[in-house]
Amino acid sequence: xxxxxxxxxxxxxxxxxxxxxxYDQKTGNFYKSIVIMSKRADQIASDLKQxxxxxxxxYANTSETLEEVFENRExxxxxxxxEQLPKPTQLAMYEFEHDQIHFKDEDED
Numbered sequence: 203x204x205x206x207x208x209x210x211x212x213x214x215x216x217x218x219x220x221x222x223x224x225y226d227q228k229t230g231n232f233y234k235s236i237v238i239m240s241k242r243a244d245q246i247a248s249d250l251k252q253x254x255x256x257x258x259x260x261y262a263n264t265s266e267t268l269e270e271v272f273e274n275r276e277x278x279x280x281x282x283x284x285e286q287l288p289k290p291t292q293l294a295m296y297e298f299e300h301d302q303i304h305f306k307d308e309d310e311d
Contacts, residue, residue, distance in 0.1 A: 204253065209287060215288045229307070235298065242294040250290065261276050
């Protein structure tokens with residue numbers, strides 16, 4: 203999923219209290235659910251970082267002066283966009299709650 207797709211989800215970026223009893227229903231183990239969400243959050247963070255780096259390359263300057271750093275509005279807007287996205291942990295929890303994470307239990311054949 204791209205950053206723009208995450209922005210469309212309208213996930214509240216503020217931390218909310220969650221009912222943790224729901225998280226063990228899909229896996230049978232609360233801690234296994236946490237590990238799944240944690241690994242997915244790492245993937246999301248890595249993907250968003252890579253996407254940001256690729257997008258910011260078009261605004262890179264070879265000669266930097268103090269004036270140019272403050273005048274690069276496009277890069278500032280790009281940074282603001284990524285800062286306003288929900289955190290990767292929140293995105294992973296949303297995906298887990300809405301059955302958008304596919305996982306395989308290593309103990310099962």
